[in-house]
Amino acid sequence: MSDANGRGTFPAGAAAGAALGLAVLLATPATALAAPVAAPMAGPMTAPMTAPVSVLHEPPHAHTGHGQDSVRYVSIKGCPSKGGETRPCGAWRVVMHSGARGTLPDAQTIARDAKGRKAANVAAPVAVSGNGRRLAYFTKGGRLALRTLGGGVSLLPGNALPKVAQYETALQLSDDGSRLAVSFTGDKARDTRVFDTGTGERIGTIPAAYELKGFSADGGEVLAGSEDDEGSQILVAYSDSGQELARVTPPQVIASNGPQALSGDGRTVAALAAKRRLALYDMATDQVTARLKVKLPAGDVEMVDWTGPSQVTVHLVDYKAKGYTVSIAQIDTGTGKVTIRDRYALLKDTFVFAACGG
Amino acid sequence: MRRISASAALLAAAIIGGTALAPLPAQAAHGSGATHVSHASRTVTGSPAARAAWIPSCAGKNGDTRACGHWRLLMADGRTVTVRDAAVHRTDAKGRPVGDEGRFAISGDGRVLAYERARDHRVVVRAAAGGPVTRLPRSLVPKGIGTGDLTLTLSPAGDRLLVSYDDDPARRPTKVVTIATGKVTELPAAEDPDGFSADGDEVLAHRLSGDNTTALVAHRLGGGSTRRTPPQVVANATTLALAADGRTVAVLIDGDADLKRPPRLRIYDLDSGELHDTVKLALKPSASPYLARWTADGRLVLTTTTDDPGRPAVVRVLTADPDTGEVRQNDRYTLGKDRYAFYVAGE
Numbered sequence: 042m043s044d045a046n047g048r049g050t051f052p053a054g055a056a057a058g059a060a061l062g063l064a065v066l067l068a069t070p071a072t073a074l075a076a077p078v079a080a081p082m083a084g085p086m087t088a089p090m091t092a093p094v095s096v097l098h099e100p101p102h103a104h105t106g107h108g109q110d111s112v113r114y115v116s117i118k119g120c121p122s123k124g125g126e127t128r129p130c131g132a133w134r135v136v137m138h139s140g141a142r143g144t145l146p147d148a149q150t151i152a153r154d155a156k157g158r159k160a161a162n163v164a165a166p167v168a169v170s171g172n173g174r175r176l177a178y179f180t181k182g183g184r185l186a187l188r189t190l191g192g193g194v195s196l197l198p199g200n201a202l203p204k205v206a207q208y209e210t211a212l213q214l215s216d217d218g219s220r221l222a223v224s225f226t227g228d229k230a231r232d233t234r235v236f237d238t239g240t241g242e243r244i245g246t247i248p249a250a251y252e253l254k255g256f257s258a259d260g261g262e263v264l265a266g267s268e269d270d271e272g273s274q275i276l277v278a279y280s281d282s283g284q285e286l287a288r289v290t291p292p293q294v295i296a297s298n299g300p301q302a303l304s305g306d307g308r309t310v311a312a313l314a315a316k317r318r319l320a321l322y323d324m325a326t327d328q329v330t331a332r333l334k335v336k337l338p339a340g341d342v343e344m345v346d347w348t349g350p351s352q353v354t355v356h357l358v359d360y361k362a363k364g365y366t367v368s369i370a371q372i373d374t375g376t377g378k379v380t381i382r383d384r385y386a387l388l389k390d391t392f393v394f395a396a397c398g399g
Numbered sequence: 400m401r402r403i404s405a406s407a408a409l410l411a412a413a414i415i416g417g418t419a420l421a422p423l424p425a426q427a428a429h430g431s432g433a434t435h436v437s438h439a440s441r442t443v444t445g446s447p448a449a450r451a452a453w454i455p456s457c458a459g460k461n462g463d464t465r466a467c468g469h470w471r472l473l474m475a476d477g478r479t480v481t482v483r484d485a486a487v488h489r490t491d492a493k494g495r496p497v498g499d500e501g502r503f504a505i506s507g508d509g510r511v512l513a514y515e516r517a518r519d520h521r522v523v524v525r526a527a528a529g530g531p532v533t534r535l536p537r538s539l540v541p542k543g544i545g546t547g548d549l550t551l552t553l554s555p556a557g558d559r560l561l562v563s564y565d566d567d568p569a570r571r572p573t574k575v576v577t578i579a580t581g582k583v584t585e586l587p588a589a590e591d592p593d594g595f596s597a598d599g600d601e602v603l604a605h606r607l608s609g610d611n612t613t614a615l616v617a618h619r620l621g622g623g624s625t626r627r628t629p630p631q632v633v634a635n636a637t638t639l640a641l642a643a644d645g646r647t648v649a650v651l652i653d654g655d656a657d658l659k660r661p662p663r664l665r666i667y668d669l670d671s672g673e674l675h676d677t678v679k680l681a682l683k684p685s686a687s688p689y690l691a692r693w694t695a696d697g698r699l700v701l702t703t704t705t706d707d708p709g710r711p712a713v714v715r716v717l718t719a720d721p722d723t724g725e726v727r728q729n730d731r732y733t734l735g736k737d738r739y740a741f742y743v744a745g746e
Contacts, residue, residue, distance in 0.1 A: 270660065271652050271677065273631040293612040296631050314610035 110139045111173025111190065112397070113385055114367065117150055117164050119392025129164040129392055136388065138173065147186070147194070149179040152207035157183060160208050164393040168212035168221070171346055171354070171397045175218030175238065179207055187221065187238045197241050203231060213253060214238070215260030216348055220281055222263065224253045235263065235281055245283030257305040258347045262286065264303035264310065278307055278324060287324040294329060295322045302345045302353060311353045311374065313342055319353060319372055333377030338368040338384070343396075351375050354382065356396055364389055367396055446476035448509030449527035449744060450732055451714060454487065454500050456739035465498035466739040472527060473732060475509060484523075484532070485514040490545035492566075494520070497547060500740040504551035504560070507692050507700070507745035511557020515546045522551065524560065524578050535560065535576055536583060544571075552592070554599030555692055555745070559620075561592050561602065575602055575620060590616060597693035598643040605634075617645050617669050625669050633667050633674070640691040640699065646670040649699055649721065651691050652677070654684035662687045664699070664721055678724040686715070690745045697721070700729075702743055711736050714743055 113136050120130035133145040149165040168177040176188045185197040202210070202223060209227035214220070224233040230249035237244050247253060251265035254276075263279045274296035278286040286307045295301060298312040298320065309330070310322045321331040340357030348354040351374045359366040369383040387394055449472040457467035470482040486501030502515040505527065513524045516532070522539045523532040539562050540546055552561040558578055564571040572585040573592045586592060590604040593615075602618045613634040616626040625646065633639075638651035646669045654662040662682050666675040680701075682688075688701035699719045706712045716730040734741050 270655075270658075271632045271663070272635050290631065293628060293631055293634055294610055297611040314612075318610060320610075 109174075109191065110137045110141065112136070112169050112176065113138050113173065113383065114387065114394050114396040115145065115167050115169060115176065116388050116391040116394040118388075118390045122161070126162050127392060128162045133167060133178070134388065135176075136385075138383070145176070145178060145188070147180050149181050149183070149207065153179075153183065154206040154208070155204045160206070163208045165207045166210055166212045167395045168214045169395050169397050170214040170218030171216030171348060172218060173397050175214055177212045177214055177221050177238075185223070187241075189218070195241060197236065201236070201241070201243065202234065205231065211253075213255065215256035216258050216346055216354075217260060220244075220256055220260030222247075222253055222256065225249070233265075235283065237281075245279070245281055247279055247283055251277060254299070254301055255303070255344075255346055256281075257303045257307070258349055259305050261305060262303055262307045264301060266299075266301070276301065276310060276324065278303055280307075289324045289327060291322055291324075291327075292329060294320050294332075300342075300345050302347050304347045305350060311345060311347065313337075313345055313355060316342060319374065319377060321374060331374070333372070333374070335372055335377050335379055337370055337379060338381065340366065340368055365391070369397070446474045446478070447526065447528040448475040449473065449480075449505055449512065450475055450509060450716075450730065451734060451741050451743045452482065452503050452505060452512070452514075453734050453738045453741035455735075455737050459498055463498065464739065466500035470501075470503065470514070472512075473734065474527070475730075480529070482512070482514065484517055486517040486520055486546070489515065489547040490520055491547055492543060492545045494545065497545075499547060502546050502549060502551050503742045504553045505742055505744045505746060506553040506557030507555035508557065509744040511553055513551045513553050513557075513560050515551075520546050522560070522562070524553075524557070533578060535578070536581060538583070539574060539576070541571070552594060552746075554595040555597060556599055559595060559599050561595065563592050573604070577620075584620065586618060593639045594641070594692075596641040596643055596645055597695065600643070601641055601645040603639060603641040603648065615639075615648070615667075615669060617641055619645060627669055627672055629667055629669075629672070630674050632665060638687075638689055638691050640693055641669075642693040642697075643695065647693075649691055649693065651688050651701075653687040654682065656684040658684075660684055664719065664724065666721060678721065680719055680724045681726040682717075688717075690743065692745055694718070700745070701726070702745060704743070709736055712738065712741060716744075 115133045115135050117129045117133050118131045119127040122128040129150050133148045135143045135145060151159045152163040152165040154160055165179050174190045178186055180186045185201055186194050188194045205225050205227060209225055211224045213222045219238055221236045221238050222233055225231040232249050233247040233253050234243050235245040247263060247265050251267045254264040254266055256263055261281050263281060265277050267275050269275050273290050275290050277288045280286055294314055295310060295312045298314045301310050301312045303310055308323055308325045310324060312320050314320050316337050319333045319335050320329055322329050338357060340359035342355055343358050344356040346354050353372045353374055355370045357368045365387040367385055368381060371380045371382050451473050452470055454466045454470050455468040456464045459465040466487050470485040472480040472482060474480060488496035489499050489501050491497050504513040510527050512527050516523050522535045525532040544566050548564055548566040550563045560576045560578060561573060563573040570588055572588040575584045586604055590606045593603040593605060595602055600620055604616045605613050607613055612628050614626055614628045616624050618624045633650050636650045640649040648667040648669055650665045650667055652663040654660050661684050662680045664678045664680055686703045688703050690702035692700050694700060699721055701717045701719055704712055704714045711733040713733050715728055717726050717728050719726045
């Protein structure tokens with residue numbers, strides 16, 4: 042049930058709960074999220090952002106460390122439109138770990154096509170970093186923006202992306218928010234672009250033929266996949282600047298159990314086999330090095346990410362009639378022990394949501 | 400780039416009921432006496448081998464088509480023989496005939512037939528050249544399923560028969576019948592058969608595991624089995640062939656006409672897990688073999704067909720060298736466009 046952005050989407054006609062009043066976020070002493078957008082920068086971002094960006098110095102997986110609140114998910118409501126279909130309406134709501142809520146008033150809600158016209162029923166892309174401290178989205182003016190909790194908003198240069206419909210654009214942030222990958226899903230093949238979110242600089246590209254699977258924990262590596270000319274799935278590890286590190290035809294247990302995730306060591310791939318076992322595979326030696334028994338909570342696996350040298354985090358969404366529950370489970374890759382890091386119900390009127398990671 | 404031997408160049412397409420067949424090529428000269436090709440070249444005695452069986456198509460009610468008439472055999476020497484006692488239609492679970500053709504199979508060497516009998520829908524086995532039928536146990540078609548739910552496959556020499564069932568969710572185990580003795584053994588219920596080994600003493604099968612992987616198993620009918628989870632390319636293949644050694648698996652990879660890629664071959668060793676490098680087959684991209692079996696002398700017999708509705712079906716039987724990918728055509732024939740269905744030797 043995920044679209045190209047790894048977001049959850051709901052079938053048209055999902056139960057429309059009572060409209061929620063949207064409170065402006067006042068969670069932390071840091072700058073409120075509704076703060077005005079920083080002045081757009083004309084060229085490449087050469088100067089540092091105007092507000093301090095503390096997120097880059099935090100430990101990669103400190104979701105609730107140091108008493109700082111973080112984003113659990115962003116959600117947009119659906120409203121019926123002419124023709125009976127559901128379309129996104131209202132602003133993106135930001136739901137924090139503490140329960141506090143705010144909005145993203147500057148974020149584009151309905152996806153625009155390459156010419157800037159609104160597409161009818163599709164939400165614009167939004168991404169949340171794994172640590173819940175950074176968000177990526179398009180502004181209403183069409184610029185790609187990075188918002189940091191406790192910091193401000195910075196805009197990528199106007200020419201950072203080719204003219205592509207927002208509904209053919211997918212955003213993915215690394216767990217620590219330091220890297221943003223933008224991939225394109227339209228008919229024309231375009232390379233994936235990787236940005237340093239601190240400087241706004243594009244640091245690398247991944248060839249268009251490869252589907253991006255995700256970043257390693259610290260964003261230093263990227264895992265991508267494709268198919269070889271015999272119909273087998275192949276995995277390729279790149280550095281964040283697009284340098285190829287490893288290329289393999291993995292065994293079935295890895296190939297058939299996506300989404301796969303790459304460790305910061307640039308060679309170990311984790312895959313969840315039927316929610317019962319976490320398989321670890323070494324790309325350098327072509328060996329499955331572990332098959333750990335794991336006990337995971339109910340729900341469909343939406344994301345698998347390394348969040349530390351020996352930790353894999355799994356996002357599960359349990360789709361039930363009464364509501365959708367997100368569980369975030371951390372797996373110790375040495376023992377297979379599972380710890381539930383977080384569990385929450387989505388706002389009942391959610392039409393589209395983006396949880397940590399994408 | 401196909402290299403065709405001099406005698407193969409003399410080969411004319413045999414159209415059903417039509418022209419004489421040129422002698423089959425130099426395969427026999429290689430001393431591979433066990434293959435059906437050398438047997439079929441003995442045109443003097445009248446061929447005991449069938450190339451294919453087919454049944455005509457008629458218009459049914461509602462504008463659809465159904466099988467009708469009688470089953471015909473196209474023999475290796477070009478004769479046509481009618482199989483009068485083979486069921487024209489298969490049955491549903493209640494035993495009622497349906498429009499689809501009755502079940503049929505021909506051994507790889509073309510000398511043995513297995514089919515569903517018209518009068519009682521029991522499975523019988525008979526020499527292609529004629530003669531009395533051997534009735535196989537009634538238990539092959541148990542109560543509650545129709546013959547439409549089963550598939551028949553003969554071993555290359557026709558001494559054994561596989562009966563597999565498609566009646567999910569009941570999931571009956573595949574049965575292996577030794578025809579001479581009537582003995583029936585069963586594969587594990589979770590396994591789907593891929594076919595007999597070259598000498599009929601092993602059965603290749605696969606099963607889907609709980610971790611979304613497919614395992615390949617070679618069952619030795621004398622006892623024991625070898626099981627492995629192979630690489631993706633083996634698990635993805637639709638055409639596999641197990642050699643008489645019970646461990647060497649030929650893996651056929653389809654060609655791609657759009658990308659101009661010919662069909663390819665890889666050899667997988669089920670005992671060691673070794674996967675050999677890819678060998679390109681000297682075939683057109685559109686000519687992906689759908690049947691393959693090993694010969695006693697380590698070559699592969701491949702069958703390709705075209706089966707476009709409203710046009711004659713063209714069947715080619717080829718021998719491939721698994722080391723070089725060189726391909727030699729042994730036989731080529733066509734079946735009329737009024738066919739409802741056909742089964743070739745090995746199917």
